């Protein structure tokens with residue numbers, strides 16, 4: 001998307017791979033100073049090789065103390081993308097407490113923590129800002145073996161609405177994007193099986209999965225001033241899946 005983020009500082013969480021990595025690179029191309037957070041150092045090394053202006057931060061978001069420490073010196077942030085997530089697929093009757101806790105810790109709790117850190121700074125500076133939380137179509141539709149993942153994304157949608165309500169008066173907008181399947185590492189985990197893929201595509205009016213860039217463009221739109229009156233929305237990027 002054509003947008004200028006010159007002079008803006010952007011924090012992208014889960015920026016090592018997939019949608020988060022592409023978002024970090026796109027923001028940097030559009031002039032933002034990007035801080036990229038993920039837990040695999042090798043991904044950060046290759047990201048900085050690809051774009052030297054990006055500041056890397058390596059931390060496991062399931063560790064509240066380590067996350068607080070890792071982010072304490074990132075400086076002021078104008079734009080936040082909470083994109084990190086894990087999708088531990090288990091049939092409902094086989095859901096285990098460790099996978100449940102890991103999913104809620106990354107997909108929901110870390111969003112609370114990172115957004116608090118960032119929004120406190122935005123409020124104190126009176127600068128406003130924009131936060132985009134990367135949710136999923138799975139927040140609003142039941143998907144087999146996705147019980148915990150669906151629950152985390154439903155929680156994220158409502159968390160985002162309350163954030164929009166409470167942070168709006170400080171000119172901090174909070175929105176979600178809710179993509180359909182994207183063939184990243186995470187997408188391949190659930191949808192590589194041709195039968196499953198075919199069945200999902202048959203429920204998407206456009207008849208295909210989303211491309212990474214299509215999700216990135218929607219994130220950039222919600223971060224940008226072009227969406228200056230949009231707050232508290234869940235934006236499907238799903239070819240019409242949720243409309244049906």
Ligand code: NDP
Pocket residue numbers: 013014015016017018019020037038039040043059060061062082083084085086106134135136137178179180181182183184185186187188
């Ligand atoms: P990927 O698995 O490709 O990338 C996720 C990124 O988040 C990785 O860099 C990963 O690091 C990082 N991450 C995960 N857990 C942690 C953690 N504990 N601490 C720090 N970083 C972590 O996912 P996608 O790009 O596909 O997904 C991005 C977002 O889009 C997610 O919120 C996902 O739920 C959502 N989404 C994805 C869809 C899809 O089909 N792909 C569909 C709908 C929504 P590492 O690899 O080192 O674990």
